[in-house]
Amino acid sequence: MKASLSMKRAETSDGERGATPTGARARRPSLIDRIGDQLPKIVVAPTFLITLVFVYGFIAWTTYLSFTRSTMRPSMVWEGLRPHERLWGNPVWHTALGNLGTYALLYIGLSTLMGMLLAILLDQRIRAEGALRTIYLYPMALSFIVTGTAWKWILNPGLGIEKLMHDFGFQDFQFQWLVDPDMAIYCLVIAGVWQSSGFVMAMFLAALRGIDGEIIKAAQIDGAGLLRIYARIIIPMMRPVFLSSFIILGHLAIKSFDLVVALTGGGPGNATALPATFMYEMTFTRNQVAVGAASAVVMLMTVCAVIVPYLYSELRPKGGAHG
């Protein structure tokens, strides 16, 4: 009787040790085990360090530079708000901001509209939908440099549309937006919308496919025509997609640089200068690193103003009374 009792005790204590990880660690874990436990942290560490230094570190450094006397090379001599005053006293900066306003408004608005229309049309169970979807999505795979160069040729009066129409015999045809200081900014919009609307379309298409077919049937029985169904029921249901596409297109617009460089080079004159091209010019060609850094800080704050409310609304715990 006694023997069997003690045996039982031995068994249970053995079992407990085997079952709990703390018990296993007490038994001198091998080096491999310890590395294994730490592996995820070890793998992530380099990326974390690189991001910390080269993203957040350089943000901090740029912010600091925007308060210094840096000209051609970075300098650590503190100058307070002087570079910011010079930035806001520069008429080209104001032109760039104005251009950004025009460009961002039209680019976001038209891309969303085009993307939504394409998605609605593609959602009508048409033939060869897969192929069409790929065709519309392809521009997103191109770099803005390629888009800019292609559209530079298309819009160039001596090479593109105008020459084509002249060759067709329409000698009076004029299309010179690219070299017209008042219209050149719209060339940027055309190229940008061409590139991005396919991507917006993909987002809208995914959302349209997620709509319960019974809702549409119910609306048909309720007597709504196709147009009404879209206007009153389907498009209002797309609200999250509108928000996502606004965020994505918004930050793309603010940091637009390569498209301008490839398509217009900021010209004619400063007609298509954007904050990003302004920043590049100040920092790397005009030897005014401090002013460039100041403009970069303003851009960062603009992007934050767009992204932070979005992240806040996405990341806060769900379950409130909001529909």
Place this chain on the structure above:
Amino acid sequence: MASLSIRNVQKRYGALDILKGVDIDVGDGEFLVLVGPSGCGKSTLLNMIAGLDDISAGEIAIDGRRVNELHPKDRDIAMVFQSYALYPNMSVRQNIAFGMEMRGVPKPERERAIGQVAKLLQIEPMLDRKPSQLSGGQRQRVAMGRALVRNPKVFLFDEPLSNLDAKLRVEMRTEIKKLHQRLGATIVYVTHDQIEAMTLATRIAVMRGGELQQLGTPHEIYTRPNNVFVAGFMGSPAMNLIPALVSGGDGGPMVRFSTLDGGAGLALGADLARRVRPGQEVLLGLRPECFSDLGDEHSRGLPTFACTVELTEPTGADLLAMLTLGGVETVARLRPDAAVHPGASAVFAVDMTKAVLFDPASGVRI
């Protein structure tokens, strides 16, 4: 309120026959339940009545007017969907009003109609909420409100209770029945739940594989199923189908079947006896409640047989006894205090006036 007639309606997708010619007439104020297993075509038929699916052949008429070519909105029907299909961006009030708004009903009239329906369905406190803020049962009420407010000729229900939990389902079932009694509306209701069909319908259409198996009142369907499919589908526990042999006897023809203890025979009623001949193989259809133990006063004067009870399942209201008759598992529903015990033999009385016979080859009732 109106009548609905479905004449030889067929549906084909390419070479696939979904509906193979269905004929049903629904009178004014009737509650027709289409019931059948998944894929039997009942939902397709409902969608065709609604106008959401084309009709390949045949005719559907509402109040004598052919509606085959009419758009759903012109058929004067309302439909309640399984997923409720509420418009998520609109408040409950807007959801209910949407159909009237699309038909150009003036605002004061809309408000009055919404008020009436909200009162009827007790959804007044939630009129300004969004569907996402409602529970399943509340959404179901709103979906019914959206249908009721238009006062259409025919109401269509597509499995409206299958997304609710069991308790709520029973409550809503009762409510739908009350609504039907109060409004006297013509309703076509699709479900795969035979209890819903039995409790709600004034007439049931049992469907399988795109064909109508039987159309009749719940009582007819339950007591005189046309074939073994209907017999097995309707009723829970299902009707027992016992392989048996007809033999001649002193008191007229009997059905003989094997039991675990050998065999047993039961005299056929005069009505059934006329339709069979000795030596014929049949399936004896007995509802579980046809059985009773000898302690039950209903057992007096009924033919009896003895059999070993394999298992008992007390449900509270009844005692279910499992037997093996004719080689198949058979359920007998007895009084809760019936003196039967698993493993022991017991004598059962059988109400043969409620028995039905089927042809084992074709499955059709004899």
